[in-house]
Amino acid sequence: MQTPTHQAMRIMLALALIVSVLNCDQQQKETPQPIEKEVVKAHETPEYFLLRPEVEKAYGYAHAVKTGNAIKISGAASMDDTGQPTAIGDFGQQMKNCYANLDKILKHYGCTFDNVIVENVFTTHMALFLEHAAFRSTIYTKHFPTGS
Template sequence: MNTSKISTTLLVFFVAASLSNCDEKAKTETVIEKSEIIEHRKVDETPEYFLLRPEVEKAYGYSHAVKIGNSIKISGAVSMDDEGNPTAVSNFEQQMKNCYADLDKVLKHYGCTFDDVVVENIFTTDMPKFLEFAGYRTEIYKKQFPTGSWLGIKELALPEFMIEIELEVHKSK
């Protein structure tokens, strides 16, 4: 009987040791998977810059947008043509629409829509005019409005600009 108990004890020990080795292998695989995930994140966090009007943006020294991971920051859009000249001078409503049209181009470049916008900051030299036309934003934001600020300021980059709109976007994978 002692031999039988010893054999049973050894059998239990070997089975436990085998299972323990399986657990160690699983832990090792988990560590490798986590390591691969960390490496993958580093690759995704490389900044990707976008120039909407390359010559104008180079001349003024800015990039229109940068994407890092799932976040995109978009510089303020103003009402200008491809040479950087102000458009819709003295027409606040049209300037606002031109800003959103440019922002839409940037969003589409990244495969996004206004539904992905989480922050919208508006700078204006004429807050009463902005408030008069702010309802236009309901045509832009179909699901919900983003967070953000509306700021009345003294001036923008050029005296003809009456509004500038910047965005932050979060794009889920």
């Protein structure tokens, strides 16, 4: 028998986005550019960002880290500032909450969703995700990133 917590976690959208962005301060060009290798210099100090400091300290992770021109975001889940699931049973709202959290992180670094080049989505209910996937067109208005 599953506990109410297990049931809530199954229902809750487990949408995690691993987002990588490059050169957020520059406008993206519409024409394809040659592929450049990312070079991280030894003297570059990582810049850490905590979206929910108490939760992240308790679990032992940083929500985002910028090194050079690359930003790595750990992901997003529909939760409040204490780490409790939100919008349980409302997949669409959970998705909106996830992208709203990611938007806060991107803005912190001077970026938008137009700068995102990789997005990996993890969900516990693919059929529901597909029902709500059109929402992503409101987030990615110029192009979709690569991902899985």
